[in-house]
Amino acid sequence: MKLLIGVAAAGALAWMTSGQDPVPLKLPSGFTATVVNEGVGKARHIVVDASGTIFVKLSKLEKGKGLAILRDTDKDGKAETVSYATGYAGTGIAIWKDWLYDSSDSSVYRYPLKNGAIDESKRETIVTGLTFQREHGSKSITLDDAGHLYVNFGAPSNACQERNRQLGSKGMEPCPILEWYGGIWQFDGAKKNQKQADGVRFATGIRNAVALDWNPASKQLYALQHGRDDLHRLYPSLYTDEQNAELPGEEFLLVKKGSDFGWPYCYYDWQTSKKVLAPEYGGDGGRKVGICEGKDLPLLSFPGHWAPNDLLFYTGNQFPARYKNGAFICFHGSWNRSPLQQRGYLVAFIPMGKDGKPSGKYEIFADNFAGGEIMSPGDAQARPVGLAQGADGALYISDSINGKIWKITSRK
Template identity: 30%
Template sequence: MTAYLPAQVTQGQKPKLPAPFETKAAGNGPNKEKPPAGFLPKVSAGFQVSVYASGFKRPRWLTVAPNGDIFLADTTGSGQIIVLRSGKDTSAAPEREVFVDGMNRPFGIAFHDDYVYVGNMNELVRFKYDPKTSKRLGEKEHLVDLPSGGHDTRSVAFSPDGKHVFIAVGSNSNINTGEPAIRAAVTICDLDGKNARLYATGLRNPVGLAIEPVTGKLWTSVNERDDLGDDLPPDYFTSLKDGGFYGWPYSYIGDNVDPRVKQEHPELVKRAIVPDVLLGAHVAPLQFTFYTGKQFPESYWGGAFVAEHGSWNRASRSGYQVAFVAFKDGKPSADPVPFLTGMVPDPSQKDVLGRPVGVTVAPDGALLVSDDGAGVVYRVSTTK
């Protein structure tokens, strides 16, 4: 479901936004999130969707290991990283094994040589592993302390040269000032966690994190602030500049000042960057992936699939889908469009039929989507 304010590519220009409090803030979280047996989401023409794997507690981040295995963070209970393996044909039900459990709300997963890096809520860690078999070879190695609580996703990505690691940490609040500098920011450090510094700031809750493969630029998806109205401000998907400031908590979508926040740093607001792609208000974008496969039509090649977890702060539901943003030459070339939908049968009602979280491209070019409401991973492929 899309928000009233159109999802759009900004080309760096300030969009026309509603006034603050134009509509009353709504507390409208979903009641039930689990679909009935046999449910499948809807997908764009020319595609089909199936259940790839099921029975998870809270499946979140998805990523593909260098050997083609699928790593999944299941964050409820013991906090597991699970390996899914189905060989070249990801239409077959995968084998599964636990890579590690007893983690603290694990989320981001990334691979570098013979290490698996994981973003726990309270720390960045890594594990020695065998890249051929995906077997863990030792206990966790602590790299960086991270603050617990608040927005609890901790995403991880590597610089194109493989020499540094990026870590995304969200704020502890809606609009509070004075939070630790590592919050509402992306940090960069050495592979061993040393020499950490802020890379980009003013990002209320940066969740997705990945390198765009053509330009080598770092991108993130951001959950913006709440309680300014149904259509304000838009959540967004954007490239990041080293040293860039993106507004939070003082402003949003450039220099649009939040009237609730004491303006302690007007110099920051003056240089606040307008994000590249607006996704609609309160859609809650989580993981995204750039399509590097060949199975889908060429119009999808290089584009981004963005999982939208769905709104709670809007009278009529928005999000609850996977959106697609076409790219050309490493830059967004068309406004976002719905791709995987059908999880909101009635936007005015409390019940939904799932909440997308993770997206990744399988070795055969299919798209895998984790859903922590349904407890499943879906597989989207082209029709035969």
Template identity: 30%
Template sequence: MKHIQLLIALSFVIMFASSCETDENFIPEKDGSPSISLGYLEAPAGFEISVFAENVENARQMAMSDNGILYVGSRRKGNVYAIVDTNNDFRADSIHIIASGLRLPNGVAMKDGDLYVAEVSKIWKFEDIDSNYDQNPEPILIIDELPTEGHHGWKYIAFGPDEKLYVPIGAPCNICNHEEDNPLFATLTRMNADGSEHEIVAKGIRNTVGFTWHPTTGNIWFTDNGRDWMGDDIPPCELNEITAEGQHFGYPYMHGNEIWDPEHGEDGKTKNIDFKKPVQELGAHVAPLGVIFYTGNMFPTSYKNTALIAEHGSWNRSEKVGYRISQVKFDKNGSPKSYEPFISGWLQGDEDIKGRPVAILQLEDGSLLISDDESGTIYRVSYSAQ
């Protein structure tokens, strides 16, 4: 009988070991104290944060070419950069300014070897950019008919699976309703790569400076910055999902799940609009910008398809919040089950600001790049289970 029990136990061990070995992408999480990188950034155990590039003044959105050249927009600086890692050691060897004097050129996107750059009211195309980034390339104007208002006029842009260029147009104010003046305000729009067939995808979006496509459903997910001057703790910023075209996400009438705006809420109650609620309410004033779903194989398996959000940080809250990368995890039904910090430390105390994260880009090896427009740094986040 003892021999039979021993054989059963050995069989179970062998079966368990075999089942683990068949998952080639299984990466265990390290136990123990959090990792501290660069002397101030804190991440879970096993993660390392290094400097990919520095002196990239006011670094904002990033786009990587097929040849491994990183293009970076800025905001107030007005520059667009090309960052070259010649020997592929994840450390920049040269930084080139390919355009300057632009008006808030936050957005950059790559398509078929061409670099697209968004100003406030214009979008430009730099053809075959990898071959002439260091030769003062001349851009081609794609469109110059976008609103000229600078308030929330900077843009995050990206090409979708349908090969159209998605372009958000923020509200030209903290809180206002200018839809009748220009229906493009407070929307997410899209157009063909040549600027034609410009159309609205979703409405009621105060200011999104980060969106992506879900790796499983293909739906667009975006962050949205909540309005100011309603207090320290309301309204929440938001993580949203577009599940059908033409949806309205509440602005300027409703914020978060059920907060009616004190100036426009009563008007919103009279409208026959089914406001789309956020998937996840984020912290008030954290200023969420870039968002991605992690799909790589470098990080532990628990990170697969979780949302990572760059929280730029508050500017007018009595006690600062944000200044971190947060993570939203989901249950098997796709509903959020947690919202918590992933990388923190850009804010030390309430006065010492080491940086402000803006955008997140996943590399082919599964590591991440994070841009920081305060310090002009681009960080690389990697993981080792050893």
């Protein structure tokens, strides 16, 4: 036993000194992953400011605080100096001009940001009084060039049934949830104390858009939808376990003012490239289209249940030219593929054309966060959840289990 401990300790030491990760990420050739911190808490979205300071929003308070601030004070490539700030947990975080914005699940705040530090005494509450909800409660955020703030209002429901997720319960028609949820709302990013009613329902029919980002090249808003769960458990006569594992698609959306992507009435079948009626609303297992004919389609779709949790348009110059203005998408990984193997613990990339649309298929950019094939999310070593770009063009990735932070660099 002593020998074993000795060997383990030597192994750990070797790894710490060499900077090698025991579960190394798989990346395209020419890219390198460095673990800049082993764990800062249960991480959600992240940003990096011009000084190289990393701000990590936490889903659970760590030492009573909801924001981790990481600095590489000795310039060795590791962000070993960690301090904590603010008193609320949440998901959303963004930098806009000299402000750091972040969110709890019921408010959006901003702080003056200067040289890697926020001034907590000058906090401004931008959106407040939002109803707290457990399911799909993440208020992820992004801002456009003009300073409009976009906030995800995920639906506190799977498919708008009268009794949520209950076998045999009908879909409500019309779905009353859509009045205040299931969409993206737009606010004035500089106006204090706005209520939800002061904002504009910018787009609807999106079950949950944890991943949303403004694309500065095409000057448009994009998001990814978490598709609905449990087609097989709720409708075993219409869907097999295998169909349930792959459907519906996780949709990559170009979000325009007034867009309606169809939740809860419709879902996207990526295998037939059609938006079809959900079984709660008269669907027959993927053929009937009905009212879904008029709903907005995704630009591209991923297989089911991968859980897209962040989106980043890459504007840096460090990565090869084909990555410029392309979309990185962070998938948290599935649970609803059971009893089949889980998938989607990865970061994908979509090359984007000048027209603001994908110029090719999606590709897997960073993989092996789970540390191998897994049957259940609890077996994953790590789950990627947030993306950020550094001033030098490096890509940062956060993990929701321990708050591990990776920095991806390229030698071009």
